[in-house]
Amino acid sequence: MSGTSADQTSCLIRKVLREHARIPTPVDELGDDADLYRAGMTSLACVSVMLALEDAFSIEFPDHLLQKQTFINIHSIRAALTEASRGEKT
Incomplete structure (x- = not known):
């Protein structure tokens, strides 16, 4: 993740959420602090x-x-x- 800006990271997170979170609310309408479970994301x-x-x-x-x-x-x-990217050794 090094070299990735916060905006790029957020965009990629939102892309993953659009493709995998299965929430009815459009991801781009959710704020960064919006509860994804309340928006409809299940544990699966x-x-x-x-x-x-x-x-x-x-x-x-990490676990x-x-x-x-x-x-x-x-x-x-x-x-x-x-945090996870800091633990990765390249």
Whole structure:
């Protein structure tokens, strides 16, 4: 994720959410702090989002980040991606 701006990261997160979160609300209408579960994302869709994010950003979420709160909104997803990318060795 190094070299990726916050705007680029948010755009890619939103793309993954559009393709995998299965929420009825258009993702682009949600703020970065909007609760994705309240917007309609299920736990099954969350797993799909997590796997797609790992592929899109070439990272692996550490075990301690594999919890509901990590994927509750775009802001927390972006923070988790930042943390996960710091742990990746290239």
